[in-house]
Amino acid sequence: MGLRKVAVVGAGMTKFVRRAQETAKELTYHAAHQALQSCELVMDDIDGVCLGTAPDSFDGVHMKGEYLSDGAGAWGKPYIRSYVGGGTGVFAPIQGWYHVASGLFDVVLVVAEEKMSSYYPHAQAAFLTIFDHTTERPLKPNLLWIFALEMNRYMHTYGISKEDIARVSVLHKRNAVDHPAALLGNPDITVEDVLNSEVLAWPVQRYDVSPVSDGAVALVLAAEHVAKRLTDKPVWIEGVGWNLDTAYWTNRDLAYPRYVEYAARMAYDMANIKEPRKEIHIVEPYDPFDYKALHHLEGLQLAERGEAAQLYIDGVAERNGDMPVCPSGGLLGVGNPIAAAGLMKVAELFWQLRGEAGARQVPGQPRRGLAQAWGDLMQVGTVVVMGR
Amino acid sequence: MSEKNTHLPGTPLSEKDFQDGNILFNHDRLRGDFAWDTGIAIGSYLAGMKDGVILGGRCDTCRKTVVPPRTVCEWCFRPMSGYVPLRDTGTVNTYSLGYVTWDVKRIEEPEIPAVIEIDGASPLHGIMHLLAEVDPEDVHIGMRVQAVWKSPEERQGAVTDILYFKPIEEEENDSSRA
Numbered sequence: 001m002g003l004r005k006v007a008v009v010g011a012g013m014t015k016f017v018r019r020a021q022e023t024a025k026e027l028t029y030h031a032a033h034q035a036l037q038s039c040e041l042v043m044d045d046i047d048g049v050c051l052g053t054a055p056d057s058f059d060g061v062h063m064k065g066e067y068l069s070d071g072a073g074a075w076g077k078p079y080i081r082s083y084v085g086g087g088t089g090v091f092a093p094i095q096g097w098y099h100v101a102s103g104l105f106d107v108v109l110v111v112a113e114e115k116m117s118s119y120y121p122h123a124q125a126a127f128l129t130i131f132d133h134t135t136e137r138p139l140k141p142n143l144l145w146i147f148a149l150e151m152n153r154y155m156h157t158y159g160i161s162k163e164d165i166a167r168v169s170v171l172h173k174r175n176a177v178d179h180p181a182a183l184l185g186n187p188d189i190t191v192e193d194v195l196n197s198e199v200l201a202w203p204v205q206r207y208d209v210s211p212v213s214d215g216a217v218a219l220v221l222a223a224e225h226v227a228k229r230l231t232d233k234p235v236w237i238e239g240v241g242w243n244l245d246t247a248y249w250t251n252r253d254l255a256y257p258r259y260v261e262y263a264a265r266m267a268y269d270m271a272n273i274k275e276p277r278k279e280i281h282i283v284e285p286y287d288p289f290d291y292k293a294l295h296h297l298e299g300l301q302l303a304e305r306g307e308a309a310q311l312y313i314d315g316v317a318e319r320n321g322d323m324p325v326c327p328s329g330g331l332l333g334v335g336n337p338i339a340a341a342g343l344m345k346v347a348e349l350f351w352q353l354r355g356e357a358g359a360r361q362v363p364g365q366p367r368r369g370l371a372q373a374w375g376d377l378m379q380v381g382t383v384v385v386m387g388r
Numbered sequence: 389m390s391e392k393n394t395h396l397p398g399t400p401l402s403e404k405d406f407q408d409g410n411i412l413f414n415h416d417r418l419r420g421d422f423a424w425d426t427g428i429a430i431g432s433y434l435a436g437m438k439d440g441v442i443l444g445g446r447c448d449t450c451r452k453t454v455v456p457p458r459t460v461c462e463w464c465f466r467p468m469s470g471y472v473p474l475r476d477t478g479t480v481n482t483y484s485l486g487y488v489t490w491d492v493k494r495i496e497e498p499e500i501p502a503v504i505e506i507d508g509a510s511p512l513h514g515i516m517h518l519l520a521e522v523d524p525e526d527v528h529i530g531m532r533v534q535a536v537w538k539s540p541e542e543r544q545g546a547v548t549d550i551l552y553f554k555p556i557e558e559e560e561n562d563s564s565r566a
Contacts, residue, residue, distance in 0.1 A: 011390070012393070013389060013396075014396070014397045014398035015396050015397070015398030015400065016398075017398055017399075017400035017401075018400065018401075018402075019400065019401040019402070019403075019405075020398055020399060020400065020401065021399040021400075021401050021411060022397070022398065022399060027397075027398065030397035030398065031397075034393065034395075034397070038390065038392070038393070060416070060418055117401075120415070121403075121492075122492045124488075124490070124491070124492045125490060125491045125492065127490075128490050133422070133424050134424060134426055134430050134434070134547070135430060135433070135456055135515070135547055136516055136547075138546055138547050138548045139501070139516065139517065139518060139547065139548070140489065140490045141490060141501065141516065142486060142488060142489060142490045144484075144486065144488060145484055145486055145501045145516075148484030148486070148501075149482045149483065149484050149501065149502070149503055149516075150482070152482045152483060152484060152529070153481065153482035153503075153529070156482070156529045179389060180389050180396055181389050181396055181398075198487075199485070199487055200486075200487060200488050201484045201485065201486040201487065201488060202484055202485035202486075202487075202498070203484070204484070214398075215398065246462055248454065248456075248458075248462075250481075250503045250513075250514045250515050250516050251454055251455070251512070251513045251514070252512060253512055254481070254482060254503070351389065351390050354390075356390040356391050356392060357389075357390070357391065358389075358390075358391030359391075
């Protein structure tokens with residue numbers, strides 16, 4: 001395709017917290033600054049800035065791209081904000097990738113930020129406006145509904161139990177104990193705890209859901225000739241993919257995310273991956289709800305349809321298993337500041353593939369990882385494959 | 389987080405910090421009033437509701453019947469061929485028992501949102517609506533249901549002209565079992 005190789009050379013993040021004292025701009029700056037420091041660059045070295053942030057309604061500020069521009073270091077630079085709902089955090093680095101792969105820029109800063117706590121007292125009500133104003137909003141829908149409806153359909157279609165789905169929440173929250181930025185790490189949580197937690201919208205219970213959070217994450221991307229000067233451990237972006245299903249979400253199969261499959265196949269083709277189950281060593285599927293991790297593993301072709309839970313039952317998904325899933329702790333454990341949470345997954349692959357993940361390090365010197373996010377009104381899939 | 393990094397920015401606050409006035413904050417309420425015209429296809433759909441009919445859209449090229457109707461077919465990107473009246477019965481594709489309202493209030497008696505595949509539309513094509521006149525324990529996927537309409541005088545041309553769907557006695561047909 002005539003594309004240049006692109007590497008991730010630096011990454012930084014803030015703590016993920018329920019409410020941060022820092023403003024959205026300040027969180028953005030902290031993550032961006034830390035990413036630059038990690039690869040010993042300064043803002044003058046950056047050719048362009050890509051910002052990812054989700055609905056404006058959380059902040060009560062329109063044009064959030066401009067609002068966050070000073071914290072993102074955008075002053076005097078080509079700057080663009082992307083937004084594909086929950087998929088934004090993995091889309092922002094894709095946008096950064098094509099800025100560099102195309103030859104337009106050599107070094108790009110990618111920043112993702114979310115401050116959900118500004119919507120007071122709870123961000124949930126802001127989600128009402130993602131539904132169609134004429135055909136759905138009069139029914140007073142709740143964001144939990146669409147997840148509950150999809151989860152129920154998924155469980156029913158393949159005969160999956162609540163117990164098996166709860167294993168996802170347990171593993172991710174236990175993994176998060178080793179993440180210093182995590183909001184909900186819990187070493188003692190059990191399947192029973194998940195099953196006994198408050199029922200929010202059956203079959204969704206409290207511990208099936210990731211928390212509302214504030215936080216920011218940033219990456220530095222560089223073209224090959226720059227990356228090799230900056231570091232002897234570049235992590236290459238080997239494949240990217242994104243895809244959208246119909247926005248008429250009640251007119252399609254809710255049990256299988258075909259758009260995730262299409263996004264994954266696009267990324268696998270680019271990365272020349274023929275057998276993803278053998279060639280992907282770490283996977284960070286999007287897990288705002290526990291069943292979503294399973295749903296996405298199937299869409300990513302890393303499990304047969306309806307069989308992703310077996311990866312958790314057999315221990316394959318554990319940090320020392322054959323294909324660790326969410327060694328970071330995922331959204332369920334680290335937290336879910338929407339766009340920042342997706343980019344956190346890409347940053348986790350960067351740290352894991354460089355062997356810098358500390359207590360979270362996956363053994364066996366993994367060579368290749370995949371991060372995926374999902375969003376809009378349940379129909380966008382975004383995928384990045386990285387390798388060293 | 390890299391093990392090389394020891395400094396982790398971000399200062400957590402609690403709800404108590406707001407209540408006790410430990411921090412300064414600025415509280416404001418956004419006011420937004422909107423008047424959405426319903427457009428061509430949804431306008432027809434809502435006019436159908438006023439007459440007690442659920443309208444679908446038909447694409448003769450793709451041989452698909454979708455609901456709600458629209459002006460363009462997403463599959464072939466041609467104009468839809470026309471509107472077709474569907475039945476006001478259907479099958480529960482999936483449902484939830486909601487104990488939290490859209491503005492995060494806890495409720496004892498659950499709301500029962502569902503995706504209902506409408507009879508006459510293509511397989512897996514449905515709408516989101518509510519179920520009622522049913523014990524939450526008895527709701528299940530594959531359940532046959534029928535719309536309960538407001539009286540003709542009360543209808544306004546809105547999706548809420550259907551109050552809810554209720555179960556009917558009919559043989560069940562579960563689309564999820566291939």
